[in-house]
Amino acid sequence: MTILETKKLEKHFDGVQAVDNLSIGIEKGEIAGIVGPNGSGKTTLINLLSGTLEIDAGAVIINGVQKFENINPWQISFYGITRTFQDVRLFEQMTVLDNILVVLTERNVFSSLFEKHKEYHLKKAEEVLQKVGLWKKKNQLAINLSYGQRKLLEIARTLAMDAEIYLFDEPFAGLFPEMVKIVSDVVKELKREGKTIILIEHNMELIRKLCDYLFVMDEGKLLAEGKPEKVLAKKEVIEAYLGK
């Protein structure tokens, strides 16, 4: 079943067509990789899917029925979507624990003032922080974490969301091997739980190991799609990466 579909999605910045007539479909429960040279529009696609950027034209369809042409960022969690940011965006001058708790609590003003689920949220926060090995650092400010720990905290924050669709923008970039292992374990576990993952990644070995399906983007367009081994062997894909 196709859980997320884009229909002729378009986004341009001034002269640059960052996402160009892009129609892709992502199957529920799969890990879908997105690769492509720098500037090929991968992050822009994630920004469109998460309401962080406005869509110029085209539409997104969730679960085959819910369709949006434009969406506010705060509405994407209702569609079961959550994301990380390529440029790691944490709540810097807040503790590690608060970075998690803040995505668990009531969403409207009045209920959040009189929150009633403190214990439950604390348990959930411990669970996701344990998963990425940051529970011991729970009282540190996010700003004081190392680069790798910051990326792990971002992953933990998405886990706390209990989403259906996870958009991960280069979650492995710049990580030491032991952290790469933590993140790939998280991704595999999400898959076991039946979640859907969109994974932007440059490391082809990880793509081969993790992804069920692969999309290759170039200059905002879909260049190729299919099983990772097959796609990565295609001549035009190799050319896009190595230059012509």
Place this chain on the structure above:
Amino acid sequence: MEYLIHLAILFSIYAILGISLNLVVGYTGLLSITHAAFYGIGAYATAILLTQSGVGFLLSVILGIILAVLASFLIGAVLSKFDGDYYALGSFGFSVIVFSVFLNWQSLTRGPLGILGISKPELFGIDFSSNFAFLILSLLFLIAIYFVSKFIVNSSFGRVLKAIREDEKAIQVFGYNTLYFKLAVFVMSAAMAAVAGSLFASYITFIDTSTFTLMESIFILTIIILGGLANLHGSILGALFLILLPEILRFVGFPTDIAVQMRQVVYGLILILLMLYRPQGLIGEYKL
């Protein structure tokens, strides 16, 4: 002694202003310079009601709060669409507008002539006209506002405010329509400022527009930056320090009139030095 009590009353009024502004600037990261507008609304509500109607002090405070809530709701609904420099500029614009309403709506505010003969409060049959009694009253208001603010910042709501300060776009992605949170804290903060205004009007018994200028908003901002952003105790400390500052200047040997004139220069210097050497203020948790 009488003079010490006078200083203590001013301190409690400015501590209320500082704590309430800190909710917006320190916790939510929105640089508002229109706080004096709501301070003024509270002051005028009390001044007008106490001089022109039989309404008592407490009711005038409540009406001041209601008016400040209405005004801040309208202003905040516009401001909350902005962030960063645009928020500061927008709030600057509103502070000019509200000031000119105070100045020009003369049938109500008597503009630069001011309103004289505001009576001292009487509450539940207790007379607060002696300065000592008034001090108790203003401290009670300060304590109440401190605890309400503490409740706000320690709640889940308060945590969302901090996340807005840290990265508004990011927290939106996790399901928060931040506009409502920014508006809500702005309105709460304005309501508290109105209480400080009512206290001020009733204590000084005379108000005119000169108290509710942009300069006043910047003075309150200096209090919270000096004391420390996102720290309620910091605002209390900042108010204490800045209220005592003219006395300190006098104590170290400046003649009285020069000490008074020096004050604004020193406030300016304090802001500059803080930005240079200690942007988080004395006990703050967050740098602008």
